[in-house]
Structures are given as C-alpha cells and as structure tokens.
Amino acid sequence: MLVDTYGRVATDLRVSLTDRCNLRCTYCMPEEGLRWLGKPELLTDDEIVRLVRIAVTGLGVTEVRFTGGEPLLRPGLPGIVERCAALEPRPRLSLTTNGIGLARIAPALRAAGLDRVNVSLDTLRPEVFKTLTRRDRHRDVVEGLLAARAAGLDPVKxxxxxxxxxxxxxxxxxLAWAIENGYELRFIEQMPLDAQHGWQRDGMITAGDVLASLRTRFTLTAEGEEIRGSAPAERWLVDGGPYRVGVIASVTRPFCAACDRTRLTADGQVRTCLFAREETDLRAALRAGEPDEEIARIWRRAMWGKKAGSGLDDPAFLQPDRPMSAIGG
Structure with a gap:
C-alpha cells in the first residue's frame, strides 16, 4: 500500500500522458506555449502500462485517471486504456480532457474500457472561450461532451x-446548462500552478463567491462529509435533487487530510502532491532494468514522505517549478 506518515493511503493514481496542449488558457500558460518534453524524456506506452500495473496489482491503487497536458494528443491512447482495463483487479479508468477531438475518439475510448471523462469548459460564450483559451474551439468542446455522453462515458463531468x-x-x-444536458458540473478554484507565476490570492474567484452566485437562482443543500469521503469536490443538491453541483476549493477549503492521490508525470516522476516541489524518479529505475519490486519500493518510500498539506496557507508558500500542464491534473 502507498501509505504516508499521517495514515493516508493513496488509491487514486493520476497519470500524465503528455505535457503538450492544444489550448493556451490564460490561467495555465503563456500565449506562445512552453518548452515541451522531448520524446526520449516521455514514458513509452509500455512504461506507462507497467507502472500502472505495479500500482494496481502491487500497491493498492483502484482508480486511474489519465491527464495531461491534453491526453487526447497522446498517440496510442486507446491502446493504453485497453491494456490498463485488462489488469486484474481492474481499476476504474477515467480521463481529464479539454474535449477537443473527443467527438472523434469517444466511442473508441469507451470500447477500450474507459469508464468516464472530465471535460474542461469554462464558459458558454464562444467569444469568452476564445479570450480565455486563445483558440476558437468552443464548438469542438461542446460536440465532444455530446459524443462522450452518447458513447456511455458516464457520468460526464x-x-x-x-x-x-x-x-x-x-x-x-x-449550472442550468449542465442540468439540462445531464452533466455533473464542478467549479474549481484557480490554483497557483500557472507557468507565468502570475496567480494572486486576492484576485481569485473563491468557493464562497461561486456558491453565493449560484444561490441567486438555485437552492443548494450540502451533502454530508460521510458522502464526500476523499473526493476533492464538496457537493450540493440543487433544488432538492437529484442534480448536484460540486466545488473544488483547493485554496480556501483545502482537503489535504483526506487526500488519497499519487501522481505520475509524463516523464516518469512521482509527485506526492499537486503542489509538491520535490519529485521521485521512476523512469530511471525502469530504464536501468530494476524489477517491479524495487520500483514499488521506491514508490512506497516517496509516498511515505508526503507532507501533511499543500502549504497554500503558509505565507512562505512557493509555487512548484512545474506548471499544471507538466504536472498533470
């Protein structure tokens, strides 16, 4: 098991498949993009599947989320999903994507064994989307959401x-649009993970701001902590249910005490926290020919040293050197 000194057990693995992205969201990266990892630096398909297998069969991981960058840019993605879905015990498999290209590949991903998707969409207005992402692709994301639902990648978040x-x-x-279309909406506080290091706490829209805005039109009833468990989103029933809305308040309402995640970057580094400034290299062990048992030992040792919290409430907090696109969500 991936246990830390505070008794938390990591059962949720986030696997970044690439640091590349086809959008340039203002809260993530500069307009010109970033220096992407070279192909030799990236884990191969076989290396990704091997590490997922070690995590699932030897370290107690039960959920695997593929992230990026933009994971749909990873060649051979359906094959990676299919091989991970064939593991015993079978992990639950999900994908976080910006939705561009999802309309084309959603049926293949479902056939390969993907269970569900999270799609990023910040606005219903195409002109605002273009301003936020610096790309005119709003229709592609909406079509990707429709295709995911049609393919049975439920729930679509x-x-x-x-x-x-x-x-x-x-x-x-x-929220009204999500309810009408059968999607589960999650608002996420802007986090200090932008490549420009321009994030400012004073300028962000907080969970409290979001809830106050929603309550101008809807009645929200909080679900209990026993229902939330280790999930990052606090959830509310909308107008008595059955629809729900979630808020992930990493900054103002951190949930570190219940964290059950471990992260693997596209170049094979274990990260114990989204905001960690340290990483542990598994790629080197893979390529040195180390057996599964040694790789598992290195992974367990990394997670044992996980800090109690993200440190966001510490005045001395420093952003990670890597931005979100290089870490994986």
Missing part, C-alpha cells in the same frame, strides 16, 4: 474555472 471580469457572472447559467 464538466470542470469550470471562473476568472474575474471574464466568466465570473456565468455560474448560474453554467
């Missing part, structure tokens, strides 16, 4: 970040 002066007035409209 939508991740939304609200930014001041751009889309911070859209929370009620987004």
């Amino acid at each position: 939508v991740n939304t970040v609200l930014m001041p002066g751009l889309n911070d007035d859209e929370a009620p409209d987004l």
Whole structure:
C-alpha cells in the first residue's frame, strides 16, 4: 500500500500522458506555449502500462485517471486504456480532457474500457472561450461532451474555472446548462500552478463567491462529509435533487487530510502532491532494468514522505517549478 506518515493511503493514481496542449488558457500558460518534453524524456506506452500495473496489482491503487497536458494528443491512447482495463483487479479508468477531438475518439475510448471523462469548459460564450483559451474551439468542446455522453462515458463531468471580469457572472447559467444536458458540473478554484507565476490570492474567484452566485437562482443543500469521503469536490443538491453541483476549493477549503492521490508525470516522476516541489524518479529505475519490486519500493518510500498539506496557507508558500500542464491534473 502507498501509505504516508499521517495514515493516508493513496488509491487514486493520476497519470500524465503528455505535457503538450492544444489550448493556451490564460490561467495555465503563456500565449506562445512552453518548452515541451522531448520524446526520449516521455514514458513509452509500455512504461506507462507497467507502472500502472505495479500500482494496481502491487500497491493498492483502484482508480486511474489519465491527464495531461491534453491526453487526447497522446498517440496510442486507446491502446493504453485497453491494456490498463485488462489488469486484474481492474481499476476504474477515467480521463481529464479539454474535449477537443473527443467527438472523434469517444466511442473508441469507451470500447477500450474507459469508464468516464472530465471535460474542461469554462464558459458558454464562444467569444469568452476564445479570450480565455486563445483558440476558437468552443464548438469542438461542446460536440465532444455530446459524443462522450452518447458513447456511455458516464457520468460526464464538466470542470469550470471562473476568472474575474471574464466568466465570473456565468455560474448560474453554467449550472442550468449542465442540468439540462445531464452533466455533473464542478467549479474549481484557480490554483497557483500557472507557468507565468502570475496567480494572486486576492484576485481569485473563491468557493464562497461561486456558491453565493449560484444561490441567486438555485437552492443548494450540502451533502454530508460521510458522502464526500476523499473526493476533492464538496457537493450540493440543487433544488432538492437529484442534480448536484460540486466545488473544488483547493485554496480556501483545502482537503489535504483526506487526500488519497499519487501522481505520475509524463516523464516518469512521482509527485506526492499537486503542489509538491520535490519529485521521485521512476523512469530511471525502469530504464536501468530494476524489477517491479524495487520500483514499488521506491514508490512506497516517496509516498511515505508526503507532507501533511499543500502549504497554500503558509505565507512562505512557493509555487512548484512545474506548471499544471507538466504536472498533470
């Protein structure tokens, strides 16, 4: 098991498949993009599947989420999903994507064994989407969501970040749209993981802001902590249910005490926390020919040293050197 000194057990593995992305979201990276990892630096398909197998069969991982960058840019993605779905015990498999290209590949991913998707969409207005992402691809994301639902990748979850002066007035409209289309909406506080290191706490839209906006149109009833468990989102019933909305408040309401995640970057580094400044290299052990048992030992040792919290509430907090696109969500 991947246990830390605070008694937390990591059963949820986030696997970044690439650091590349086909959007340039203002809260993530500069307009010109970043220096992407070279192919020799990236884990191969076989290396990814081997590490997932070690995690699932030897370390107690039960859920695997493929992330990026943009994971749909990874060649051979359906094959990776299919091989991971064939593991025993079979992990639950999900994908976080910006939705561009999902309309084309959703049926193949479902056939390969993918269980569900999280799609990022911050606005219902194409012109605001273009401003936020620096790309005119709003229709592609909407079509990707429809295709995911049609393919049976349920539940289809939508991740939304609200930014001041751009889309911070859209929370009620987004929730009404999600309910109408059968999607589960999650608002995510903007986190200090931008490549420009321009994040400022004073300028972010908080969970409290989101809830206040939603309550201008909807009645929200909080679900209990016993229902939430280790999930990052606090959830509320909308108008008595059955529909729900979630808020992931990593900054203002951190949930570190219940964290059950371990992360693997596209170049084979274990990260114990999204905001960690240290990493543990598994790629070197793979390529040195180390057996599964040694790789598992290195992974367990890394997780044993996991810190109690993200440190976001510490005045001395420093952002990780790597941005979100290089870490994986």
